[in-house]
Amino acid sequence: MKHLGIGFLIIFLVASLAFAGDGKPVKPSSKDKCQVCGMFVAKYPNWIAEIIFKDGSYAFFDGAKDMFTYYHNITTYNPSKKTSDILAIYVTEYYSTKLVPAEKVFFIKGSDVYGPMGEELIPVEDEGNAKEFMKDHHGKKILKFSELTKEELK
Secondary structure, eight states: OHHHHHHHHHHHHHHHHHHHTSOOOOOOOTTOBBTTTOOBGGGOTTTOEEEEETTSOEEEESSHHHHHHHHHTHHHHOTTOOGGGEEEEEEEOTTTOOEEEGGGSEEEESOSOEETTEEOOEEESSHHHHHHHHHHTTOOEEEOGGGOOTGGGO
8 A cells, every 4th residue: 555655646746747847838927027137027918938947947037138138148047057958938929929939939129119128029920020020110130049149139
């Protein structure tokens, strides 16, 4: 009987870890803050970005720009993490206002659309929409995830 109890405990722990680390977006609570600027992120649902780690933990941001600042300086903001610990990264797509994988969107830099902290990288899922957004909102550059380096954030 003792072994049966231990077996259930192991199954429960494995299932809990699998659920926590499934990589799906997490909804922030009213107490969750941006890991870069300290703003409460739930107040700005159209701008939320998040990084989910393989261990099931996560970090919220009040926009893509702060998320990239964290991403490129991860050990400064969280010394116990490195980029290889990341399972998924989500940003709120501008038109749909849905969280989508950051690798699947185009980021418009230098537009006249501002986020909660001012100048922001605007995530747009479709390349045609990104070009249209850039034209309509005087964007300066369209970048993919891999092109958003520390230098591009300046």
